[in-house]
Amino acid sequence: MPTTFPSTGAVHFSTRGEYGVRLMVELARHYGAGPVSLSEVAQHDDLPRPYLEQLVVNLRRAGLVTSTRGAHGGYQLARDPAEIRMGVVVRALEGPIAPMICASEDAAHAGLCGRSGFCTVNLLWVKVRDAIATSLDSLSLADLARPGAAPHPAHQQFIPLAGATSKQ
DSSP states (O other): OOSSOOSSOSSOOOHHHHHHHHHHHHHHHTTTSOOBOHHHHHHHHTOOHHHHHHHHHHHHHTTSEEEEOSTTOEEEESSOGGGOBHHHHHHHHHOSOOSSGGGOSSHHHHTTOTTTTTOSTHHHHHHHHHHHHHHHHHOBHHHHHSOOSSOOTTOSSOOOOTTOOOOO
């Protein structure tokens, strides 16, 4: 059994997924307050701005964010964070959920496996795929944007999500 944490696991999400989710959570924290610049997000979350610029292309294409040009421009969520499921976000960034090529959500990819006609191990990978998809789809962006015990260190104060109530 390995004693060190591997750099990749059996099911791996790339930095596209990690950074993109962090970007979306930051936009959710600012929901209703107007556009947020990628420079601000990059600084708050210690992310590379040029990479964020690449990620917002896919997020815009998926209808998850909108952009505003100008001095006070930036990006904001296209709809309420409670309406955005994390599965949609991850798929926009990473593509179809596919722990193995034979178990891809994309039928064209799944058909590329030459063993699919007789391999019964596919049942395992389909169950893994479905469990991941169910977990991602069970959470909304609002679930991740709610402050925990400690607020994000870059935020002076919490900006409540639309429709959110504060716990006191």
